[in-house]
Structures are given as C-alpha cells and as structure tokens.
Amino acid sequence: MAQLFHPSSNTIAKVSIVSGVLGIPGLIGVGYAINMTYGYQVYKPIEQPVQFSHKHHVLDDGIDCRYCHTAVEKSTSAGMPDTHTCMSCHSQIWSDSPELAPVRASYISGQPINWNRVHDLPDFVFFNHSTHVNKGVGCETCHGRIDQAPLAMKVHTMSMQWCLDCHRHPEKFLRPKEAVWTMGWKASDAGVNPDTGKPFTQIELGRKLVKNYKIAHERYLTDCYTCHH
Amino acid sequence: MAVITPREISRRLPSPVVDADETFDVVGKGNTLATVTQKVSDAVLRDRLRPGWVAFLLFALLLLGVMAVAVVGIVVMGVGLWGINNSVGWGFDIINFVWWIGIGHAGTLISAILLLVHQNWRTSINRFAEAMTIFAVFCAGLFVLSHVGRHQYAYWLFPLPNSMGMWPQFRSPLEWDVFAVSTYATVSILFWYVGLIPDLATLRDRAVRPLVKKAYGIASLGWRGSNQHWHRYMAVYLILAGISTPLVLSVHSTISFDFAFSQVPGWHATVFPPYFVAGALVGGFAMVLILAIPLREIFNLKDLITMRHLENCAKILVCTTIFVSYGYAMEAWTAYYSGSIDERFMAWNRAFGPYGWSYWSLLFCNMVMPQLLWFRKIRTNLVWLYFISVVLSIGMWLERWVIIVVSLTRTMLPSTWHGYTPTGWDWAQYIGTFGLFLTCFLLFCRVLPVIAMAEMRELVHHEMHHGAHAHGHGDAEPNGGFSGSDPSVTPAHA
Numbered sequence: 001m002a003q004l005f006h007p008s009s010n011t012i013a014k015v016s017i018v019s020g021v022l023g024i025p026g027l028i029g030v031g032y033a034i035n036m037t038y039g040y041q042v043y044k045p046i047e048q049p050v051q052f053s054h055k056h057h058v059l060d061d062g063i064d065c066r067y068c069h070t071a072v073e074k075s076t077s078a079g080m081p082d083t084h085t086c087m088s089c090h091s092q093i094w095s096d097s098p099e100l101a102p103v104r105a106s107y108i109s110g111q112p113i114n115w116n117r118v119h120d121l122p123d124f125v126f127f128n129h130s131t132h133v134n135k136g137v138g139c140e141t142c143h144g145r146i147d148q149a150p151l152a153m154k155v156h157t158m159s160m161q162w163c164l165d166c167h168r169h170p171e172k173f174l175r176p177k178e179a180v181w182t183m184g185w186k187a188s189d190a191g192v193n194p195d196t197g198k199p200f201t202q203i204e205l206g207r208k209l210v211k212n213y214k215i216a217h218e219r220y221l222t223d224c225y226t227c228h229h
Numbered sequence: 230m231a232v233i234t235p236r237e238i239s240r241r242l243p244s245p246v247v248d249a250d251e252t253f254d255v256v257g258k259g260n261t262l263a264t265v266t267q268k269v270s271d272a273v274l275r276d277r278l279r280p281g282w283v284a285f286l287l288f289a290l291l292l293l294g295v296m297a298v299a300v301v302g303i304v305v306m307g308v309g310l311w312g313i314n315n316s317v318g319w320g321f322d323i324i325n326f327v328w329w330i331g332i333g334h335a336g337t338l339i340s341a342i343l344l345l346v347h348q349n350w351r352t353s354i355n356r357f358a359e360a361m362t363i364f365a366v367f368c369a370g371l372f373v374l375s376h377v378g379r380h381q382y383a384y385w386l387f388p389l390p391n392s393m394g395m396w397p398q399f400r401s402p403l404e405w406d407v408f409a410v411s412t413y414a415t416v417s418i419l420f421w422y423v424g425l426i427p428d429l430a431t432l433r434d435r436a437v438r439p440l441v442k443k444a445y446g447i448a449s450l451g452w453r454g455s456n457q458h459w460h461r462y463m464a465v466y467l468i469l470a471g472i473s474t475p476l477v478l479s480v481h482s483t484i485s486f487d488f489a490f491s492q493v494p495g496w497h498a499t500v501f502p503p504y505f506v507a508g509a510l511v512g513g514f515a516m517v518l519i520l521a522i523p524l525r526e527i528f529n530l531k532d533l534i535t536m537r538h539l540e541n542c543a544k545i546l547v548c549t550t551i552f553v554s555y556g557y558a559m560e561a562w563t564a565y566y567s568g569s570i571d572e573r574f575m576a577w578n579r580a581f582g583p584y585g586w587s588y589w590s591l592l593f594c595n596m597v598m599p600q601l602l603w604f605r606k607i608r609t610n611l612v613w614l615y616f617i618s619v620v621l622s623i624g625m626w627l628e629r630w631v632i633i634v635v636s637l638t639r640t641m642l643p644s645t646w647h648g649y650t651p652t653g654w655d656w657a658q659y660i661g662t663f664g665l666f667l668t669c670f671l672l673f674c675r676v677l678p679v680i681a682m683a684e685m686r687e688l689v690h691h692e693m694h695h696g697a698h699a700h701g702h703g704d705a706e707p708n709g710g711f712s713g714s715d716p717s718v719t720p721a722h723a
Contacts (some may be wrong), residue, residue: 004433004446013451032390040392218448 006130036157045151046116049102058147058183065092065139065181076128080115118152119143125160126229135213136174140183147183167221171206174213253540255350256689265533265685269428269678270435272528281527289667296661299654303375310654316647317637322376322656324629326588327484328512329369329662330410331625333417333507335513336362336476340420341473350541352688353533356681357524357673358517359421364669366414368662374412375658378481387411402486409483410443413476417648419699420469427683456594481509488632494575495636498563504556510549510627511595514542518618520670522611524679533680536609543608546621550599553628555594571641583648584635587627594624 040197057063066072071079080138084105106113113221121127133139139146144155156162166173181183188199189207196204252258256265302310313320336358343351377383386407388396397404429449473617485505486498518539525534564576572600579588598620607613634649673679 002443027391036392159391159392159394161392164394180260 015078034160040154040156040157040159042154045153046118047115049113050152051099051151053150054146055148055150058142072129074130074135076126076130079130083113118156119158121158125227127227133180134177135215136177136209138175138180138182138185139177140185141166141173145183164222164229167226168218170215170221171203171210172216173202174206174209176205176209177213246373247312252535254531254692255352255537256536256685256692257535260532260689261693262686262689265680265689266431266435266682268530268533269680269682269685272530272674272676273432273676274436274441276528276675279339279527282675286668286671289664289671292661292664293668294661294664295657296664299658299661300371300375302654303658306375308378310652312649312651312655314649316640316645316649317634319633319637321659322372322650323487324626324633325659325662326369326372326376327505327629327633328626329365329372330413330484331481331509331512332516333362333365333369333413333513334481334506334509335476336360336365336515337413337417337473338510338513339517340424341470344470344473349688349691350538353530353535353680354517354521354538354542356421356424356677357520357670357679359417359424359678360670360673360679361420361513361516361520362417363414364666364673366410366417367669368666370410371662371665372412372658375667388690402483402490405483406487409480413480416469416473416476420466420473421460423465423469424681424684426450427454428678428681430454431682478506479576481505492573492642493630493636494561494564494569495579498560499570500556500559500563501527504553504559507549507552507556507627508628511546511553511621514546514549515618515621515625518542518546518614519622522615522618524674528674528679530680533685538680539611539614540608541618543602543614546599546617547602550595550621550664554596568681575636575639578639579631579635582635584631584638587635588631591624591627591631592628594620598624608698 004097058065062122068081069078070081070086071077083103086100086103087107088105094100095104105111142156142158146152175182175185175187176190179189182189187202187204190200190205192198193200193204217222308322309345311320311322313322336355339351339358340355340362344355363389374380374383377386384398385391386404388399397407426449429445430452433442433445433449436445482502482505485501489498489501491497521534521542523541525531561576564572567573579585598617601607607617638649639646
C-alpha cells in the first residue's frame, strides 16, 4: 500500500502539538497585555481645543493644583476651571497669543471651553476626589508626574484591577495629607521613623497613615458598593 | 420435595418470546474477528445513504433550526423571553441543563466503571454511549450559556486573568459546577477519542476513496497497531477510565450542591448528592435504551448489541430507580422529621399544591413504571422496554421540575410566592436541543464506528478461544446449562 502521507507530516504533527500547547496560552497572554496598555489608551495625549500645558503652569510657574481644580477637596469632581480663571492671568500676560484665541473667544461669548475628558471612567463607577485627597492619596498617585506632562494623558489604566491594587493594600500608596499636592514625593521625605531610627519606608509610613487617617479595612474598601453604589 | 432455590424458580419461569435472530450472549454466535470489523465498518464505509436516515436527519436539522432561533432570540433580546420571574429565577434552563447532563452519566458509567470492573457486556455499547454523553453535555452547556444572560461575558465563568482584578466566587457551588462540567466535557471527549484511534485506523485501512482515507488517516494520528502503540494505548485508556470513574459520582454531586447549599425548602437536603447521581443514571440508561433499540435495528447490529445488553441496562434501571425512590421517600421523611414548618409545607405543597399533578406523575413514572422491569417478559420485549425508557426519561425531567420549579414557587416568605409558566421560547430551546443531539448522533452513526471494533475483536477472540472451556459457554454447548437459557445467572467473564 502506498504511503498516505509524506514523511514531513510527522514534523507537522509535532509542530502543531507544540504550537497549540504554547500558542493558545501565549495568544491569551499577548491579548491581555495589549488590552491592559493600548486597550486603556494609556500614554496617549488627548487632543484639546487649547494646547494647555500642565508642565508649563505647574513646573515652570508653580501654580497649585487647587488654583484651577477648586472643588477637589470638597467634591466628587476635581472641577474644571472656568474661563474666568484662565483670564485672571491671561488678560494680563500672553493676552494676544494666537494659541489663546479660543480662551478669549469663550470669555467674550460666555460659552465654556469644551475640554475633552482624559480620564473617562465608566458610568457605573463612582469616584470621589475629595475622599481620596483628604485621606492621603496624592494627585501624583493616580495622575503621575502631571507637572512634567506638556499634554495631559492617562498614565495608569484606571482599570478595576488598578483601583483594587490600592483598595486592597492602601499602605503601599498613601502619603501624609500635606504631601498630597507634592510631585515627586518619596516616603523618605516624611523624615526619620522613630521606631527604627532610619528614614521611613513606604510600608512603615503607610501602615501608620492607614491607622491615623482611619482608612477602612480591606474588607470594606473592596465591597462592591464602595465604588458601584 | 426438593428445596426450591432461586435458580430453580428462574429455570421454571416461561422462557421469553423473542425473535429467532435475537441472542442473550454478549456476542452473537458465528461472529469472527472479520465479521465484527466488517459489520461495523461497512455501516460507515459501504452503506448507501438510507432514505430513513436522511429523513431523520432532515427532521433533526429542522429541530436544530428551532434551537438556533431560540438561542438567537435569547442572545438578542435576553432571558426576559423565558417564563422565569423574580421568585422562580430558575426554570426550563436549569431543569434541562440538569436533565441533559444527567443523561451523559450513563455513558461514563458504561465506559469507565464497567471497564474497570471487567463487565465485558459493556464493549458493544460503550462507543455510542460515550457519544451520547458528549452530545448531552453539549446540550446541557447550551442551557447554561443561554442562562447567563450577558452572553458576551460568559467567559467570566472561568478564572482568567482580567482587568477587574477579580476571580469568580470560588466559594459558590455554581463555580464548582463550571469546573465539574468543563472537566467532564474534556475528559469525556478525550476518553472517547482515545478509544476511537485504533478504529479510525481500521477505517483508514478499509476506506477506498483517497480523500476518505486521508481524513481517517489524520484522525487516527498515525496509528499502526504496533505492540508499542497498543502498550501505550492500553495505559492511557486505563488512566482515562480511572479519571472518569470519580466523575460519574462527582459531577452530579456538584450539580446537586447548586441546590443543597441553598436554604430553599426542597433543596436543602443532605440526601441530594447520591440521589442526584442515581437520578442521572436512570435518565442516562433510559436514553441508552432509547438510542440502542432503533440503532441495532437500523444498522443490523442485533448480534453485537444483543438482548443481553438491553436486559442488563433494564436491570440497572431497576436498581437505580430504587435509589431514586429512596430519595423521594427521604425528602418526605426529612421534611417531616425536621419539624420545620417550611419543610413540612414544602412536602405538602409538592403533593397537594398547585403543581401536585407533576409530583404524582413523577412518582408514577419513576417508582411504579420501572417495577414492570422485574418481569423478564417485559425486559425482553423491545416495545415495552422502549416505552418504559421513554416514561423514565419523562419521569426524570419531572423530577427536576418538581425540585427546581415547585420548590421556588413556594419559598419561606409567602410574599414571594409566584407561579411559573414556561413560554414558547422555553419550549423552543428544549425541543431544539433534541435537534442538536439528534443531528450530532446521526452524523456520528454515519461517520464513526458505532461499536468499538478493536474491543469487540478482543471480546470475540476471548469467546472463541477461552469462553467455551472456561464457562461451558458458546459453540461447544449450544443449548446446555444456564448459560444458554438464562443469561441472568451466567457468570460474567472475569
């Protein structure tokens, strides 16, 4: 009887088994990795009506976050500045810059500038800025080095897993309340730990802060209704 | 006066009326290694398309179309199409899931447990019983997937890495169910396929057309029947039988936990796991008979799937229906003995409540009807056997109806009491899964050997060379002793 298959079939069979065993989990892994980065539009600057630079205003000019985001300590939303806030400076400086034409137009017409949202959470999630900044979560913890960003963009996925990383272990991320607005803060900036005689590590400091700020137990921080009311 | 022994009684009973070509041996006389292979493989390779088979397939495809409409309807419009409501959240979806998955259990029992305990009569029915298992699991899986509601997220049932940073709830029996059923499906398919490999090679060697040869050649994975191949094959087959054996008990136990772990009166009972396993075997063996009786007629396999097989299945049905009857008795007894007003009301409501008809029908189907199988004349009468199998299938369906729906209509808070009426969509999906099952089964009958040829050859070899000497059984002594006239006392080949 003639051979049904060419001898190369043996190799094809072996390769197909190996590639099936390695390939399928590999594809799932690659898909997961792509979804967790590009899927969440991380590090992708959003086009805005005015090319506003946080780097220039925060790093170069030293303006406090709260000068523009006035509601951040009292409200769920950090608040976007109205055109008046922009014009409090820009009526005096750069008052004829073509870059700022939309701002002046908005000021004259009374129509707010239509900023594009950078951090767009799903509607079934309720995030409260005030409770976070009042419990020692720094601006930088979520928004990264916004003082170095010419154009605002997400630096974290804002995925549920990312939220839970902190809700499960808040001590890894907390900082003293007075350092909430600081950029580039490190645990050692909090000084010497009296218990060890060495500069604070994040975990040592974080555990203290969890206690001092009365941060709820993980069990409550990870309840469904904590974020999904 | 001589002492009357059971053996004496059985000898004096009138011998059953059966056709001349029927036999009570495990293999019909005159079968050789060649005839077994020829009969089974010709059904696949040489047979023309029979008009009956084509008509049956068209009917099955029609039902499959009904299923497609039902599933698309549920995916597009949601489970609101079904008759379920706030109180009765589990209806036809779960009844049919449990019913179908239970049917599969007979296949696994036949292929794994009966193999390990050396019951040689399993050989000719294990292949199609395993196929039945796999197709029944498909049907069951369809109900679970339809019932999750948001079908695009059905994969959330599995513990996959995800952007939510969450696992499924491992403490829930519903999650154990996911593992139980997916393990069951995987092991059943593997077991079936490994068993098929030598037979696929036989088909490859006997096929004429090059394309058919190639197809079976690929499927048989280069099987040459060398000693080394057989050695490894036997090892793998036994290991898979060993893995499958606990599954016969564990899968339906886990499914019973879906109910028993809750506090709903009528669900919260410790008898559930064994009671569910026995119920699964009742439904499964009834389905084996429903499939085997026409199969052996249509494909002319009466001397391979013999009366011995059908009778043994009937005996298993007698045994397992006694188990489930014990389950019904225990449900009523624990309801009384618990002293709980809710449990007692549940038992009363089952018998005399608005769905009382289903409880009494269930007892009739599963407790009364199978008692007929004590009579040899009924066990060996194919019409009766077929009829009782259908009644038992209906009975097992009613059992799940009574447990799931009737319990949920009357839970502890009277304010939540609510009726349940299945809608056309419920019926369409239930009837539609018969289309899926039948289509798969009919295609299987035409494309794969319905009887495990390699194992049958081994059995025939054993009968030819050892059977006559060891047991006074077979050609040497055609009509002598109990083995010829009364197979029920024939010692099994160990």
